[in-house]
Amino acid sequence: MDLHDTPDRADFRRRLREWLGERLPSGPVDGAPAEVDLARLLAWSTSLHEAGYAGLTWPAEHGGRGLPPAYQGIFAEECALAGAPDQLNVIGLNMVGPTLIRFGTQAQQRRHLTPILRGEHLFCQGFSEPEAGSDLAAVRTRADAVPHGYVINGDKVWSSYAHVADFCLLLARTGEPAARHRGLTCFLVDLRAEGVLTRPLRQINGESNFSQITLADVSVGEDAVLGEVGGGWPVALTTLAHERGTFAITLSARLRVQFERLLATVRATGRAGDPDVRASVARLHIDLQALRYTGYRALTRLSRTGDPGPETSILKLHWSQTHQRLTRLAWELLGPEAALDAEDAFWSGYWQSQLLRSRGDTIAGGTSEILRGIVAERVAGLPRSR
Template sequence: MGAPLVDLKDDADEATFRSALRDWLVANAATDDRRAWSRALYDAGYAGLTWPTEHGGAGLPARYQAILAEECARAGASDHHNVIGLNMVGPSLIRFGTPAQQATHLRRILTGEDLFCQGFSEPDAGSDLAAVRTRAVPVPGGYMITGEKVWSSYAHLADFCLLLARTGPEASRHAGLTCFLLNLRTAGVTVRPLRMITGDADFGQIVLDDVRVGDDAVLGEPGGGWRVAMTTLAHERGTFGITLTARLVRAFDRLLTTVRDVGAEHDPLVRRTVAELYVDVLALRHTGYRALSTMERSGMPGPESSVLKLHWSHTHQRLVAFAARLAAASGEPTWTAYWQHEQLRSRGNTLEGGTSEVLRGVIAEHVAGLPRSR
């Protein structure tokens, strides 16, 4: 039986939601204050659209989250700044958290009062989560954690971290991992921003030196961290994937503006490249909605979300590199500076959210059904 058809058109309720959201975005200009903008979205009912109503969400289908991402991108506004807390930590808390953990964190994630980062990647482990070396040793009433995390998005701005640490022997691999809800103000935690080639610092390093946490910081079962981590990453590549696609559509629109501004709209080679990019962007949008359809049926993003992230990374890199060359050749200063910055930033696309090499392995094993290669 073939895959279900994906309808990109809004039904009546979705069209009403989109129209109201557009009006709200026009009336409420986005601010660079992350917490203030997140609170404004929460107050307007646009935070936690897919979360269950009993946990403070709207209980809407996943495509409403896609509409929010598309319309925020179209308006040049950010959606909720607590993207990791809202799209990754929140769903894991809803599935694995205790009532006390849910009461402590869920509403504050929605309002933006508590910003979360994710502590998975490590200097010697990269995207291989089973190779995590950060260790949490049981002590009376809790654990003592020592180790280091890198490339944690917005760590220097966050209040809490969803941390993956080893509580069993290294030979146990997946079975010896535990997830923790770590308050980054805890004694022994040092967070340093990592400066990128653009000069920005979207990522951070987290150093853990004998950090003491209580048993109540464990998310899920002790030793069950792999299951929590996989749930978190599935939501990252599923729900965040549609946001990436919406931003790619916005980047393509800016490319079209650049082509016209530099007078290249009649150049046959430019037109050919733009057409090829348009096909890729449209295919990614369809893939994003197909992933949403899977999530609406099953409640979890499917493995095809890895396809979306992989191809988004490379398509975005090609788009911004082409735009940068085009703008530089024209000598137009504003677009040249903009696209040069975007091209430098795009180099991280094939690393963040899972390297392209790891994602190809996921696709080979879980989508194509090939045997493990390692």
């Protein structure tokens, strides 16, 4: 048990912090973070790659640095604390890349891995559908075999980064619907192919961070199949699992920054003497510490055993509930002016936007109901509810 970094990791953290400090404006906590346009996001991806921060945990033979997951954790944490822009290719780097390394053919690896690292092949994920949300095995998008390839038809939703992505890791049905998850196959689809239409979805806070992808008679070659035909389910699970180790570290570091914004808002609104506010702030602090250190516990377990353990299943659940409480409290601090919005509101409507958006936290990436079900079945050993 040691909550300090080892000397090597402390060194990595110090250099990264310096590097971020040179490139980013100081502290993000005194107000809403600035908007970042696409050109700057692309430039940010490029500079991360040039500085050697892309593919930290990828094996060296695939262009990565072959470092243990702890380094990815430090990277995620420091970027979030420094208020770094989103990494545009986060899906490619953290999910698709490791999956390609495990399941891809040599040709697929040659085609995509280096461009993913360089930020030239931006990836999105095409798993959810209008009729397949929590029940992913109900995917209806069809890939029908034709000579030398497949023709794909269907709709994908909630696809983050799809409006800027070049490729999509897509889950489609190649077998019969009755076969459920055994009839699914994963494809690497070029989003510029004929028949692909990507439409941004407007969210409840007015922003558009994810899209609907419609595929109408999209032709792909046999080389677009990732893994086995009919073996899409384990590929998809691998993709999702790669997120587990360090994603919680990112979430909790972002929440720490959000908590600093909350404290700034408490002071700015003159509510620091209100006993109810003080108790709520202290409770959020406890929940945040619990999230942060449980994330480290899971990461330690991942390093020791290769499996982040049952702790991981609760991290997203706890993060989402804590973030929702935080945004609600911050918004309530604004008093009657909480009813204003956008440029007429405190911090240009930052908390209004965050409050609305945070309602999705308990829905996206596994609803709280699904996560509780996983805990009940896999940890507490209860019988299935369905």
